[in-house]
Amino acid sequence: MQQMIKIKSLCKSFGSFSAVNNITFDLNKGDILGFLGPNGAGKTTTMRMLTGFLKPSSGDVIINNRNMKDNPEICKSFIGYVPEGAPLYEEMTAIDFLKFTAKIRKIRKENLEKTLENVINLLNLKKILFKKIDTLSKGFKRRVGLAQAIIHNPEILILDEPTDGLDPNQKNEVRSLIRKLGKEKAIIISTHILEEVNAICNRAMIISDGRLLLDDKPNEILKKSTSYKSIYIAIEEKNSFDLKNEILNKKISKDVSVRNNQCVIKTNNSKSVKSNLDEFIKKNKFTLKHYSIGKGSLEEVFRRLTSDE
Amino acid sequence: MSNFFYSSYLIFQREILSYFSTPIAYVFIAIFLLLSSLFTFYLGNFFELGQANLSSFFEWHPWLYLFLIPSVTMRLWAEEKKTGTIELITTLPISSSSIVIGKFFASWVFSSIALLLSFPLWITVNYLGEPDNGVILASYIGSILMAGAYLSIGSCISALTNNQVIAFVVAATISFLFTVSGLPIVLDFFSTWSGQILTDTIASFSFLTNYSDITRGLIDLRSLIYFITLICLFLYTNILIITNVRD
Ligand SMILES: Nc1ncnc2c1ncn2[C@@H]1O[C@H](COP(=O)(O)OP(=O)(O)O)[C@@H](O)[C@H]1O
Ligand SMILES: [Mg+2]
Numbered sequence: 001m002q003q004m005i006k007i008k009s010l011c012k013s014f015g016s017f018s019a020v021n022n023i024t025f026d027l028n029k030g031d032i033l034g035f036l037g038p039n040g041a042g043k044t045t046t047m048r049m050l051t052g053f054l055k056p057s058s059g060d061v062i063i064n065n066r067n068m069k070d071n072p073e074i075c076k077s078f079i080g081y082v083p084e085g086a087p088l089y090e091e092m093t094a095i096d097f098l099k100f101t102a103k104i105r106k107i108r109k110e111n112l113e114k115t116l117e118n119v120i121n122l123l124n125l126k127k128i129l130f131k132k133i134d135t136l137s138k139g140f141k142r143r144v145g146l147a148q149a150i151i152h153n154p155e156i157l158i159l160d161e162p163t164d165g166l167d168p169n170q171k172n173e174v175r176s177l178i179r180k181l182g183k184e185k186a187i188i189i190s191t192h193i194l195e196e197v198n199a200i201c202n203r204a205m206i207i208s209d210g211r212l213l214l215d216d217k218p219n220e221i222l223k224k225s226t227s228y229k230s231i232y233i234a235i236e237e238k239n240s241f242d243l244k245n246e247i248l249n250k251k252i253s254k255d256v257s258v259r260n261n262q263c264v265i266k267t268n269n270s271k272s273v274k275s276n277l278d279e280f281i282k283k284n285k286f287t288l289k290h291y292s293i294g295k296g297s298l299e300e301v302f303r304r305l306t307s308d309e
Numbered sequence: 310m311s312n313f314f315y316s317s318y319l320i321f322q323r324e325i326l327s328y329f330s331t332p333i334a335y336v337f338i339a340i341f342l343l344l345s346s347l348f349t350f351y352l353g354n355f356f357e358l359g360q361a362n363l364s365s366f367f368e369w370h371p372w373l374y375l376f377l378i379p380s381v382t383m384r385l386w387a388e389e390k391k392t393g394t395i396e397l398i399t400t401l402p403i404s405s406s407s408i409v410i411g412k413f414f415a416s417w418v419f420s421s422i423a424l425l426l427s428f429p430l431w432i433t434v435n436y437l438g439e440p441d442n443g444v445i446l447a448s449y450i451g452s453i454l455m456a457g458a459y460l461s462i463g464s465c466i467s468a469l470t471n472n473q474v475i476a477f478v479v480a481a482t483i484s485f486l487f488t489v490s491g492l493p494i495v496l497d498f499f500s501t502w503s504g505q506i507l508t509d510t511i512a513s514f515s516f517l518t519n520y521s522d523i524t525r526g527l528i529d530l531r532s533l534i535y536f537i538t539l540i541c542l543f544l545y546t547n548i549l550i551i552t553n554v555r556d
Contacts, residue, residue, distance in 0.1 A: 051400040055553070077402035087393030091327050100323050104316060104401050132330075148397070 002029040003065075004078075004156050004186035005050065010059035012045050012210075019045045021210035022059075029155070032182045034201035034218070035190035038306050042210040043190040044084050047160050050188070051081045063156065077105070080154035082162055086145030090134035094125060094144050097133060098151060105152035119147040123177070139170040146174070150181065157181065159189040163196065175200050194298045204298075208306040221301055228296030231265040231277060236287040252276045262290055316403035320411025321418075328419050337381060338423045344373055345427060362440045366430055367448040367524045371488050371516055374459045379480035381416055382463025383473040386551070390471035405552045409544055413464055420456045424449070444526035451523030454536040455516055459484050461543035468550040490515040 005027040012020040020042040027033060035043050048054040050061055052072050061068040063075035089097055098116060107115050120126055123143040128136055133144060142162065149157060159178070163171040178187060178200050191197065197204045197218055204221055206214040214221060222228055234240055240258045247256050247265065253273050255266035267273040281288070328334040348369040389395035398408055434440045463480040470476050490511050512518050519532040 048396070051396075053396050053400050073402045073404065076400055079400070081397075081400050083393055083396040083400075085393055087397060089323070089327065089394055089397075090392070091330050092323070096326065100319065101401075104319050104403060106402070 003027070004029055004031075004063070005188075006060075006062035007050070008060045008062070010046065010049060010061065011057045012042075012049060012054060013057045019210050020049070020056075023207070023210075023212045024059075025205070025212065025215055027156075027186045027188065029186050030183065031203050032178065032187045032189070032201045034197035034204040035188055035207070036192065036194065036197060036204060036302060037190075037207040038192060041207045041306070043207065044160055045210075046207070047081075047158050047188065047190060048083075051079055051083075051158055052076050053083075077152075078154055079156045079158060080149035080152065081157075082145050082149045082159045084160040085164075086142050086162070088133050088141060088145055088148075091132065093130050093132055094136070094140075095129040097144065098147055101148040102151050107152060115151060119151050122150075123147045139166060139173075142166060142170070142174065146177065155185055157185050157187045159187070161190055161192075163191065163193065171196075194302060197298060206302060206305055213305045214301075218298065221298060222296030225294075225296035225298070225300045226266060226304075227264075227294040227300060229267050230294035231267060231274060232262045232290060232292045232294065233265065233277070233281075233288070234262045234290040235281070236289050237284075238286075247277070247280070250276075250280060252280060264294075313404065313407050316407040317411040317414070320398075320403075320408050321415045324412055324415030325418065328415070333384075334419065337377065338426060341373065341377055341423045342426060344377075345369060346430070348373070349430070363430060363434055363445050363448060364524065366427070367452060368521075370452050371455065371520060374456055375484050375488055376481055378420065378456060378459035379463045379466075379477045379484065381420060382460055382467050382480060383476040384467070385412055385416065385464050385476075386468040387471050387473045387476045391473075399551070406548045409464070409548045409551060413460060413544055413547075416460050416464065417453075417457050420460060421453050424452055424456065441526065444524070447526050447528050448524040450528070451520050451532075454523075454533065455520045458487075458516065458536050458539045458543075461540040461547070462487070465543045465547040465550065468547050487514070488516045490517075492517065 003026055005025075007023060007025050010020055010023045011018065023042075023046060035046070037043050045054065049056045050063075050068075052061075052068050052075060055069075061075075064078050066075050068075045089100075092100070095116075098119065099112070102112055102115055120129065123146060125140070125143060125147060128140050133141060136144070146159075146162065149159070157178075162178070163174050166174065175196065178189065181187065182200070182202075189196070189200070201218055204214075204216065204218045205212060206221075214224075233243070235243060238246070240261050240263050244256045244258055244263050247253060247263065253265045253267065255268075257264050265273065265277065345366060349363075349366040386395070389398065399405065431445060434445075435442070462483050463476070466480040466483065467473075467476040470479075492515075513531075513535070519529075519535050522529050522532050
């Protein structure tokens with residue numbers, strides 16, 4: 001696996017305020033990393049150091065085996081970046097702006113036409129090419145922002161809240177594009193929308209107050225959720241409160257609650273709880289009104305880790 | 310090195326394009342031409358002097374540039390900081406210096422275009438009499454150089470803020486100080502309590518002093534070096550600011 005990004009003990013302070021505190025991680029080709037955290041967690045600041053916009057207070061950013069500190073221009077050439085809010089030169093037309101980016105990205109004259117055609121098709125920009133960017137809709141602006149980031153087919157793509165402010169359809173378009181690009185790149189996308197991580201990422205990080213709290217595959221993080229493999233059950237014969245009491249009495253599980261007229265039984269991922277419960281149901285010949293097993297909730301883990309207490 | 314020039318050129322090209330894709334450029338050129346002719350004909354006694362030359366045109370340039378140039382440069386960096394495009398441009402694989410240089414030359418070429426559009430005046434004096442065209446050429450060169458100096462001050466100040474109004478006011482103030490340091494009032498003030506050497510030094514740092522030498526047709530190497538050094542100094546500071554102050 002090819003290592004694209006290596007971050008070592010990255011810190012950034014603004015005055016006495018520490019916005020990013022000792023973050024370390026690697027990113028390989030094929031990784032689509034969801035960078036999660038509440039507002040003010042330090043996501044943007046971290047990405048700004050990764051792209052060479054901000055200088056770290058301490059620590060190193062290594063891009064493709066080169067240190068950003070020593071070789072900023074080479075490092076930057078491997079990266080495509082959509083900054084927070086996807087800023088653009090609004091007085092330019094979309095095509096002029098893309099040509100400008102392509103030339104600065106050192107795309108050769110003989111390849112220019114083809115390169116432009118590729119991103120224009122990929123992002124469906126044909127209709128708006130000759131319009132000034134400030135007259136475009138938010139969705140098209142974002143697509144132009146993405147187009148400038150991928151025009152040089154970078155190995156690393158860094159997207160700061162790429163779907164922020166878009167409507168649900170536009171969000172889906174951006175997500176499917178990222179999924180399409182993901183296979184041969186290393187991608188970091190920051191977001192505070194948790195469904196986004198499930199939809200596109202194969203790795204997720206949770207940061208809060210500038211610290212890295214968790215770094216794992218999304219389905220591994222789900223296992224940390226208290227509702228992971230919880231059993232949701234309701235039966236015809238008893239109301240859920242009586243059922244709850246009986247389950248507690250029979251010592252099937254110590255942690256049972258009632259929500260939406262269903263008993264929620266925490267299993268802590270142990271198989272015996274489920275088999276004991278199944279046996280209990282069978283023996284009493286209860287008719288099941290509802291029976292499901294919890295998939296876990298990223299949101300719950302996120303809230304548990306990032307809430308203040 | 311060729312990389313540096315190529316990126317500077319691309320930045321330059323983008324900037325020039327953006328000047329002319331907004332009304333700012335046309336408004337600026339119109340106001341410059343309007344005011345400079347107004348000053349020339351009403352305040353400069355162009356007709357009464359009865360001489361076929363453009364000195365009454367050129368003599369007002371420091372005062373025009375004083376507020377017109379900061380209005381060109383105020384957006385140069387402050388706007389990029391405000392809209393966030395500075396994050397785009399500085400994460401491209403080019404050096405900060407090529408961006409600074411590209412932007413500066415775009416603003417310089419733009420201002421020079423405004424200045425050179427005053428050519429009908431030059432045609433007029435040649436029609437009316439026999440002016441010393443060497444002096445006029447020198448004056449154009451001096452005016453362009455001085456504009457460059459004002460532009461470099463404005464660009465550097467604009468890099469320090471994301472507020473265009475602040476950029477304008479501070480740049481105009483600093484430009485004012487560089488301009489008036491050659492006026493008799495200022496020099497008298499200094500000579501009352503300091504020695505002749507300091508007074509002369511202050512005078513030699515004045516735009517007025519250096520510029521008026523050139524417009525009299527006296528292209529003094531010292532004046533050329535003065536303006537060019539000043540431009541380099543401010544652009545160098547500008548590069549340092551853009552490279553280091555992003556927070
Ligand atoms: N230039 C700056 N000066 C001072 N504080 C800053 C600056 N940039 C960011 N911060 C602070 O650093 C913290 C992290 O910000 P940011 O990285 O933008 O968070 P996120 O992107 O996760 O919402 C915030 O508290 C923010 O106020
Ligand atoms: Mg952010």
